[in-house]
Amino acid sequence: MKLLESPAVKVGVSISIATGLYGISFGALASASGFSFWQTMAFSLLMFSGGSQFAFIGVVAGGGSGIAAMTAAALLGLRNGIYGMQMNALLRPVGWLKYPQAHITIDESTATASGQSDSDEQRRGFWTAGLGIFVLWNIFTAVGALAGDALGDPKQWGLDGAAVAAFLGLLWPRLKGREPWAIAAAAALATIVAVPFVPPGVPILVAAVVAGAIGWFSHGRSDEGMEPDVDPYPHGHSSADATSRERNAE
Amino acid sequence: MNLWPWILIACGLAYLTKLSGYFVPAKLLRSPRMMRVAGTMTIGLLASLTVVNAVASGQSLAFDARLGALAAGAIALWLRAPFLVVVIVGSAAAAGLRLLGWR
Numbered sequence: 363m364k365l366l367e368s369p370a371v372k373v374g375v376s377i378s379i380a381t382g383l384y385g386i387s388f389g390a391l392a393s394a395s396g397f398s399f400w401q402t403m404a405f406s407l408l409m410f411s412g413g414s415q416f417a418f419i420g421v422v423a424g425g426g427s428g429i430a431a432m433t434a435a436a437l438l439g440l441r442n443g444i445y446g447m448q449m450n451a452l453l454r455p456v457g458w459l460k461y462p463q464a465h466i467t468i469d470e471s472t473a474t475a476s477g478q479s480d481s482d483e484q485r486r487g488f489w490t491a492g493l494g495i496f497v498l499w500n501i502f503t504a505v506g507a508l509a510g511d512a513l514g515d516p517k518q519w520g521l522d523g524a525a526v527a528a529f530l531g532l533l534w535p536r537l538k539g540r541e542p543w544a545i546a547a548a549a550a551l552a553t554i555v556a557v558p559f560v561p562p563g564v565p566i567l568v569a570a571v572v573a574g575a576i577g578w579f580s581h582g583r584s585d586e587g588m589e590p591d592v593d594p595y596p597h598g599h600s601s602a603d604a605t606s607r608e609r610n611a612e
Numbered sequence: 613m614n615l616w617p618w619i620l621i622a623c624g625l626a627y628l629t630k631l632s633g634y635f636v637p638a639k640l641l642r643s644p645r646m647m648r649v650a651g652t653m654t655i656g657l658l659a660s661l662t663v664v665n666a667v668a669s670g671q672s673l674a675f676d677a678r679l680g681a682l683a684a685g686a687i688a689l690w691l692r693a694p695f696l697v698v699v700i701v702g703s704a705a706a707a708g709l710r711l712l713g714w715r
Contacts, residue, residue: 380694387699401619408623411630413658418622420661425670428618436625438657440650446633455634464631520707523681526665527702530685531695533658542655549656550663557668565668566660573656577649584644587651591695 370474370483374490377470377594381412382498388415389506391525394516395423399507406503410496411468412591413532414439417566420525426563434566441588445472452476453485466492469590477595491594535589541582549573677709 385406392402397419405415414435421431446467449455452475455463471492475484513519537543549569556565577586666682667673684705688698 384696384699387696397615401615404619404623408620409626411626413654414622414626417657417661418619420665422615424664424668428615431615432618432622432625434657434661435622436629437653439626439629441654442626442630443633443636444647444650446630447636448633450634460634461631464634465627467630467633517710518707520677520681520703520705520710522665523678523684523706524699524703526662526678526681526706527685527688528695528699529658529662529665530682530702531689531698533655533662534689536655536658545652545655546659549659553660553663554667554673557664557673558671560671562668562670566657566664569656569660570653573659574649574653576656577652578645582648583651584647585651586648587654588647 368483368486370478370487371490373477373594374474374487374494377474377491377590377592378494378498380592381470381495382502384412385499385502386506386509387524387528388412388419388499389503389508390510390513391416391423391506391521391528392419392503393507393510394513394521395419397422399504399511402503402507403500406500409435409439410465410499411439411442412499413469416525416528416532420529421563421566423522423525424562426566427561430561430563430567434563434570437567437570441469442467444588445469448472449475449488453481453488463488463492466496468492468495469588470495470592470594473590474594487594532591535591535593536587538589542586545573545576545586548576676715677706680709680714681706 388406389402392405405418409415417438418431418435421434446464449463449467449472471488474491475488478484478487516522533546537546549572552569552572553565556568560568666678667675681702685698685702688701693701
């Protein structure tokens with residue numbers, strides 16, 4: 363079958379499996395943090411952006427308010443707006459197609475499409491990764507939510523430790539070079555200083571403002587922090603690498 | 613606390629953010645400064661969420677088994693373990709340290 367011979371589809375399928383699987387950790391953490399099964403599913407079906415989903419439940423698990431959780435999730439989703447603009451320019455969807463395409467515009471689908479040079483391949487890569495992750499992410503969220511309910515005391519299983527490792531795992535691929543490390547360190551410091559003085563959840567927003575100000579007032583890569591959690595092209599054959607190198611050279 | 617309204621608002625905002633990229637004139641979003649802020653904010657938020665989940669306990673700082681999870685997760689990432697393995701390692705480290713009596 364022709365579709366399966368497409369390199370973009372192959373990449374899209376493997377990235378779907380790798381990313382979709384860790385929906386299980388989101389489901390388990392959400393239910394351990396007190397979210398009902400359908401609340402947990404609402405995140406994966408409607409919000410569908412891993413970082414924002416983890417952020418919302420992470421703020422609530424730390425005792426933060428609903429509004430603080432919402433704000434952290436919304437700020438963490440801002441980069442998806444940039445991806446939307448890039449995918450609009452690259453794939454040129456017309457008419458109603460923009461609406462479903464927007465929903466699956468995330469780190470991984472954008473990275474899979476940007477890694478291809480042929481325009482049909484870019485489109486195939488985007489939709490394979492986007493739809494594949496959407497389906498698997500939701501299935502494994504449900505599995506995780508049901509398993510989390512059955513576990514009992516989440517602390518006994520170290521699920522609070524799982525959350526720490528999950529956030530570090532989301533941060534890690536974005537720490538390439540000295541600048542992102544410096545931004546991360548500044549944000550971490552701002553968080554620790556803020557914790558005793560403001561309500562739970564707010565330190566995260568303080569850190570967001572600090573990191574945003576660094577981006578606003580300093581000069582550097584314009585695509586800092588724009589890396590997928592699972593890199594579809596770990597061996598760097600992609601034309602996206604070439605494009606970002608060109609951008610950096612400008 | 614009923615979280616449903618906040619969950620649904622957050623979901624709506626997430627979708628509108630994605631959609632805005634397809635409708636807002638490219639010039640507005642393509643400003644390198646806006647792209648940089650979106651990117652540096654992503655790093656800042658994830659770093660902050662890592663720290664909060666590792667050491668914050670309400671409005672105080674606590675040094676407990678979660679620090680072990682942070683260290684174990686970092687080592688797993690250093691060894692290029694896939695995401696799911698990193699999460700399991702973090703969970704096992706926290707659970708194991710608690711078994712050993714370190715809250």
